[in-house]
Amino acid sequence: MSQSEEDRQRFLIARIAAGDEKAFAALYETFEKRLFAFIRSKLNDPHEAADILHEIFMDVWRKAGKFEGRSKVSTWLMSIAFHKTVDRLRKKKGTHVALDDEAFEIADEGPGAADILQSAQEAAHVKTCLDKLPDVQRLVLHMAFFEELSYARIGEVMDRPEGTIKTRVYHAKQAMKKCLGLLLGEAA
């Protein structure tokens, strides 16, 4: 993203802080699709995802004046979206959604690289396997491969060190390989 686009977004936030509805609409139009895709990457219910999107932008309206400009506007918004989505998952499941749980089983003898690649080229397989990932790993993969955020920026969004994010992406990737390999075996 260009510096002038970041400046434009920061200006919009300043205007929203002053109660400008048109600036609010412009910011909504800029980020609505991206944030919705992010939420939907974990929540299958579109109505529930729309509710979270609504909550995010209500927060933006109420808290624009508290944005100190220490991070990019997109990082700030993604961070709100991340925490709201995790909170919602926690309430739905009635369990703790671990942000630092690295426990993960990686197969000693996995399928071969060619099999994994063949399976990964099936969009339905990728979707099935993404659905099976732990919540946070799925969100991290979305931020990396869809949003194309660096590990450092994902760390800002999740309020976690960059090293933790690297580990999480690595584990998510290994989990996808394992799952894709198994799916190909089932389909054969």
Added chain:
Amino acid sequence: MTRDLTREEEEWLTAAVIGTASEEEKAAAAALLADEETRDAARAEEAFLKALKSGVREGAEDFASPGAMGLQRLLRDIRAERNTGGGFSFAALPKAGRAFAVAASLALAVITGFTAARITGEEGSYRTAGLSEAGTLQVIFEPGATEGEIRALLLSHSLEIVEGPSALGVYRLVKRGAEAHALEELRAALAAKKTLVQSVEIE
């Protein structure tokens, strides 16, 4: 002789496929793809990562977002909240928030200044606030005025923001090199823009 990739090597390739790799990581990933020892494993990993990226993107782009309906719902709730007194108060902002608002406005002033400089062929037209001026205009824009409209208005009159918005939404504007008597003309010109300017006074 070939070998598997290390975890760190996989991370270089991942960053390269995502598009966030540093120059060093890009070079390291390219070397892995070229080196006879790692070429096969690196190519397989790169192909997997590209397929994964494509699959993630394909899934995410299918979602139909709330769009204009979502915005209408938000505006309705914002207005309802405002009418019931639960709305936002700029005066209640912490100092850091106000400081950011000023900083954002000054950033716009820099952009505006540079843009104006490009148009007029002048250099260094932007100066920091606090320099002596023939006079300063205090302006409050209409809440409905967009960034683009404000920017166009300022450029059309060669005005620069030197401060604002204040807690009351006041901007201080200057026109570099303007004579004092020209300020009244400017004030009248801005006051005539009733859809954009709520009030304008000479300081």
